[in-house]
């Protein structure tokens with residue numbers, strides 16, 4: 001959505017293009033249609049002309065994206081489709097499912113190495129289970145099976161137990177073990193005591209989108225909203241880690257790393273949007289179709305309950321901050337700075353608080369199921 005910018009905003013685009021998280025979509029990839037019939041449109045908008053349609057299972061090449069829409073070619077047509085109805089070929093969600101189910105077979109036992117400086121061994125797959133021991137960085141273990149982001153392991157000394165799968169990697173230099181059993185948690189027991197990473201988008205030399213009517217800077221709105229979100233989450237008993245608390249610009253990789261190091265339970269990246277179309281409202285993005293999508297549904301459900309702007313629903317988003325994340329992660333876009341009315345609303349603390357409260361409630365719902 002950052003890359004489809006009206007000519008009037010071209011200067012902004014040139015200034016920020018190299019640093020935008022949303023610029024992470026350059027590489028084309030293959031996806032299949034996950035709807036009985038999917039309209040292909042001339043532009044990335046619901047009211048754009050229909051230029052063709054695709055059937056369930058059709059394979060297409062995705063070359064670009066803009067505010068939840070994906071530019072595709074294949075099946076004899078080209079144009080834009082709603083991203084929600086495409087399923088990326090070989091996405092981590094399917095991999096995780098495959099590993100989890102095959103992981104129960106004894107032949108799936110494999111060697112792995114500890115990547116954290118210290119890693120607790122527990123009696124079961126979750127932080128509520130008793131601690132039985134600990135491992136050090138570079139210790140080697142045998143992985144017996146994987147479940148919900150946790151790995152049952154046997155130590156070199158023959159002791160067995162469970163460790164969080166995100167802190168071990170498979171032998172042979174592959175990170176596929178960790179990636180495959182990502183999306184850890186322990187989704188039960190409520191939000192109290194859970195660690196949530198709140199990521200205010202942009203910052204420092206990267207202002208993000210600039211409002212077209214009031215010169216609002218996205219980086220300021222994301223920080224203000226994130227600070228409110230921190231307060232609402234803390235009031236619910238959650239531990240909160242911010243990826244920035246002032247006008248800094250951590251790299252995208254660093255933001256992801258903060259969540260991993262904190263051993264956090266969920267990650268929320270806060271953004272505000274822009275579009276050449278006269279569009280309005282919020283959008284909630286996910287990458288993996290297991291925990292990211294469940295978390296996105298919980299949050300979108302609350303955002304859709306009247307915070308002052310309508311919700312445009314959920315969308316697949318191929319963003320670094322989601323794709324490279326080992327935690328259940330979502331990216332929320334809380335309104336369009338290119339829309340005069342949206343911009344006047346999102347500038348106000350009252351809106352930012354309502355949005356933050358909705359996100360906090362959504363997280364709480366997610367951990368209460």
Ligand SMILES: [Zn+2]
Nearest residue numbers: 201208271272
């Ligand atoms: Zn942004």
